[in-house]
Structures are given as C-alpha cells and as structure tokens.
Amino acid sequence: MVLNFIWIGFFLIGFAVALVRLLQGDLTIFTQVLTGIFDTAKTGFDISLGLVGVMSLWLGIMKIGENAGVIQLFARAMGPFFGRIFPEVPRGHPAGGSMVMNFSANMLGLDNAATPLGLKAMKELQELNPRKDTASNAMIMFLVLNTAGITLIPTSVIAIRQAMAVDQGLVGFNAADIFLPTLVATFISFMSGLVAVAWVQRINLFSAPVLVFVGGFIAIMAAVFGWLHSYPPEQMSQYIGLLGSGVILSIIVTFIAVGAWRRINVYESFVEGAKEGFGVAVQIIPYLVAILVAISVFRTTGCMDYIVRGIAAGVGALGLPTDFVPALPIGLMKTLSGSGARGLMVDVLKTYGVDSFEGKLAAIIQGSTETTFYVLAVYFGSVNIKKTRYALTCGLLADLVGLVGAIAVGYWFFK
Structure with a gap:
C-alpha cells in the first residue's frame, strides 16, 4: 500500500513540477519527461531479459547445491542465528541456505550473483507463507537485511x-x-x-547466537582489513578482486564436486534449476518497469535537485558544514536507482576529483547504500506479493541511518 502511494506521488508531484517549469518557459520539459518514460520502460525490459542468463546460471547451481545437500549445510551452520531472527523458517529449510548465499554475495559486492540468489530465497520463503499475497515476517526481515546488507568489498566502486x-x-x-x-x-x-524489524516483530536480539554472530563478524572483518591493509594499493586491489572471484568460483566447484561425490546427476540438476531463470525474469518485468518509469518522472523534472537544495539550506541554517551536500544526491538516488546513483557518483568524482573529500564520500555512500525500491519491487514482484506491510518503512529507515552513518564515517576518516 505504501509503495502504491509513493508510486502515485512520483507521477503527480513530477507532473506538477513539470507544469511549473512549462509556465516558466521550459518548452521542452514534457518532451524530456516523455522520452525518459519510454527510455526507462525499455531499460526495465532490457534489465529483466539481461538477468535471464545470470539467473539461469545461479538457479542451476543452487539446484545442484540443494540436491547435493550443501544448501542444507549452510542453513544448519547459520541455524542458531537465523533461528532467532527468522523464527518462522524451520531449521534446515532450503530458504536458510539461499539467504546465506545471498548475503555472502552482497558482502562481496557481487550484485549479479546476489539477485538470483535472493529471488531463489524469496520463492522458498513464499512456500512457507500462509497468505500468498501478503509479505510474511520472514520475507520482510530478509528484504530489509538485504537492502541494508553489510558490504565487505565494494568491488565496482573501487x-x-x-x-x-x-x-x-x-x-x-x-x-x-x-x-x-x-x-x-x-x-x-x-x-x-535488524533492530527496526526485530522491534516490530518482537524478536529478542539479546541472545547468545545473535551476540556471537555480531561479535564474530566484527573480529573477522578486523582481521581481513588488517591483512589487506598491509599491502600496497595495487596489490591490495588485486587481492580484493581475487577474494571475490575466488569465493564465488569455489562455491560453484564445491557444489559440483559434492554433487558428484554423492552420485547425483549434476547436469540434470543444473538444467532443472536453470529452467526457472527465464520464468522469473519475465515475471518481474511489469514490476520493474512500473518503478523505473515513476523514478524517471521524479528525476527528470528536477524534484531530486529541489530536495537536495532544501536539505543544504536547512543544514546551513543550523550552522553545520555543507561540504557533504554534493555527495548527498547519490544516497537519495541509490534508494531509487542503482545506475542513476552510479552516474551521480561518477559526476562527483569528475567534478571534485577522486581523491577529494567529496569524491571519497560519494564512493562510500555508493558502496554502502542499496536500491531499496528496486529490491522491494523485484523481489516481492517475483512471488506476486501485493501487501508489503512495513517492509518499505523499515527499509527506508535503515537507508536513512546508513546514509547518515556514511556521512559521519566519511568525516571521521577523511576530515
């Protein structure tokens, strides 16, 4: 319902702003908006079809892992932690392993790999959902953690x-x-x-599994950073790329090797899973096109610029520094469009320099925020969820806190 109001608002607000610009003498504004709508509709279709190959690959690999029992092992390993934050998901259920794989791909900055894994997890969560048109608690927790996921290596930004x-x-x-x-x-x-959704769902986070997971993650990340930080920049970049690609390739080979060892038909398992890729990609087309065209209207009419200027004026009136403002549109745009945010980041890097504070902050925001509207539209759309409940509210709250946190961290490290 909330997404419905936002979608309508993008069009109505964008059209009102376009009318004002027309009255001010901008005779091309309607043409620009219409062109943007057609272009983004085509983009949504192209993106969906472009996912067919990647989704077929990963759904095929996941089917091998499922038939070989590897996915169940992942789910059992994360069972204590997932049992606390996903009480509706039975221990050992394939959804647990798929969610673990999705989180791992997001941590490594591997967006193309994360999306099909996330769609696979949503399909499995839908099997446990008693109300097929309404998002379950587990779905909401998964999507919010997906959009607010930890990024170990912002590969593309680097x-x-x-x-x-x-x-x-x-x-x-x-x-x-x-x-x-x-x-x-x-x-x-x-x-x-995590805290926002747990508060709504009345989940107690002060438990040993959660505390061990959070503490252990902090320790591991500190160790990884200490290892990589000891190398020169070029060598560090090489190791980062090696780590990401090596982990993914190792997962593929492990699934295949375990499947062969357990004497399952690995090839047939892959084909069985890959067949689902095309169907899922076609199913998300209307949802993706819907959200992209609304974003296009809002962006083309300049509404995003007005929001940023208003924020800058408010921050300046409080006597606070405003040198973060050039990077702010990236965080605002990222919730709407990943490619749009990437373009804004590149523009900041060109204008202010890669080594400037604005450039570094832009990169941090790009690497630490997520396309919340895109994820909700695609993931819920893939399983025909119409009632998203509080998923968008909690997702946007995490985005807002993350954006403020990214700005604060940027000042902390680079000012």
Whole structure:
C-alpha cells in the first residue's frame, strides 16, 4: 500500500513540477519527461531479459547445491542465528541456505550473483507463507537485511575509482581506501535494519547466537582489513578482486564436486534449476518497469535537485558544514536507482576529483547504500506479493541511518 502511494506521488508531484517549469518557459520539459518514460520502460525490459542468463546460471547451481545437500549445510551452520531472527523458517529449510548465499554475495559486492540468489530465497520463503499475497515476517526481515546488507568489498566502486584516478593522473592512488569506511557504514545500516524489524516483530536480539554472530563478524572483518591493509594499493586491489572471484568460483566447484561425490546427476540438476531463470525474469518485468518509469518522472523534472537544495539550506541554517551536500544526491538516488546513483557518483568524482573529500564520500555512500525500491519491487514482484506491510518503512529507515552513518564515517576518516 505504501509503495502504491509513493508510486502515485512520483507521477503527480513530477507532473506538477513539470507544469511549473512549462509556465516558466521550459518548452521542452514534457518532451524530456516523455522520452525518459519510454527510455526507462525499455531499460526495465532490457534489465529483466539481461538477468535471464545470470539467473539461469545461479538457479542451476543452487539446484545442484540443494540436491547435493550443501544448501542444507549452510542453513544448519547459520541455524542458531537465523533461528532467532527468522523464527518462522524451520531449521534446515532450503530458504536458510539461499539467504546465506545471498548475503555472502552482497558482502562481496557481487550484485549479479546476489539477485538470483535472493529471488531463489524469496520463492522458498513464499512456500512457507500462509497468505500468498501478503509479505510474511520472514520475507520482510530478509528484504530489509538485504537492502541494508553489510558490504565487505565494494568491488565496482573501487574499480571505478582506480580507473578514474589513472585518467586524473594520480600516481600511487589507493582506490581501496574506502574499504574500512564502507564496511563500518554498512554495518551501521545492517544493525539499524535488524533492530527496526526485530522491534516490530518482537524478536529478542539479546541472545547468545545473535551476540556471537555480531561479535564474530566484527573480529573477522578486523582481521581481513588488517591483512589487506598491509599491502600496497595495487596489490591490495588485486587481492580484493581475487577474494571475490575466488569465493564465488569455489562455491560453484564445491557444489559440483559434492554433487558428484554423492552420485547425483549434476547436469540434470543444473538444467532443472536453470529452467526457472527465464520464468522469473519475465515475471518481474511489469514490476520493474512500473518503478523505473515513476523514478524517471521524479528525476527528470528536477524534484531530486529541489530536495537536495532544501536539505543544504536547512543544514546551513543550523550552522553545520555543507561540504557533504554534493555527495548527498547519490544516497537519495541509490534508494531509487542503482545506475542513476552510479552516474551521480561518477559526476562527483569528475567534478571534485577522486581523491577529494567529496569524491571519497560519494564512493562510500555508493558502496554502502542499496536500491531499496528496486529490491522491494523485484523481489516481492517475483512471488506476486501485493501487501508489503512495513517492509518499505523499515527499509527506508535503515537507508536513512546508513546514509547518515556514511556521512559521519566519511568525516571521521577523511576530515
């Protein structure tokens, strides 16, 4: 219901602003808005079809892991923690393993791998859902933690910064200097999302499994950072790329090897799972197109710019620094469009420089925020959920806390 009001609001507010701009003499504004609608509708269709191959691959691999029993092992390993935050999901259920795999892919910055794994988890959670048109508690917790997920390695952001540093003539530039700030910012977002949903669902987080998980995660991340930080920038970037690709490839090979060892038909299992990829990709087209065209109207008419200027004026009136404002649109846009936020980040890096405070903050925000509207529309759309309950509210709360946290962490590390 909330998403319905927001969708309508994007169009009505955007149209009202376009009318004002027309009265002010901007005779091309309606053409720009209409062009944006058509372009983003095509983009939504292209994105959905572009996911067919990746989803077929990962759904096939997941089917091998499921038939081989590896997914169940993942679920059992995370059983104590997941048992606390997902009380509706039986221990050992395949959804637990799929959610673990999805969180792992997000941590490594592997968006293409995370999406099909998340869709697989949603399908399995839907099997446990007694009301098929209404989001269950487990679905909401999963989606909020997905959008507020911890990012260990912001792979794409680091790659973009490294490439632009070369163009800007920076020698010995450490493109991975946002590694720890991004990790801290995403941990803040993750914990805020977890606490928000747990409060609504009356889940007690002061339990041994949760405390051990949080404490253990902090210890592991500190050790990984200590290891990577000891290398020169170029070597660090190589190890980061090696870590991400190595983990994913190891998972694929492990699933296949265990399946062969347990004498299942690995090839047939892969094909069986891969067949689902096309159906899922086609099913999300209307949901993805709907949210993208609304975002396009809101963005093209300049509504986002007005919001940012208003925030800057308010912050300045309080006597606070406003040098973070150039990076702020990235965080606001990221909840709506990942590609749009990436474009805004690149613009900030070009305008202010990769090594500037604004550039570093833009990279941290890009690496530590998530496309909440996109995730909710696609994931819920894939299983025909119409009543999302409080999922969007908690997701946006985690985004807001994460954005504020990213700005604070940026000042802490780079000011």
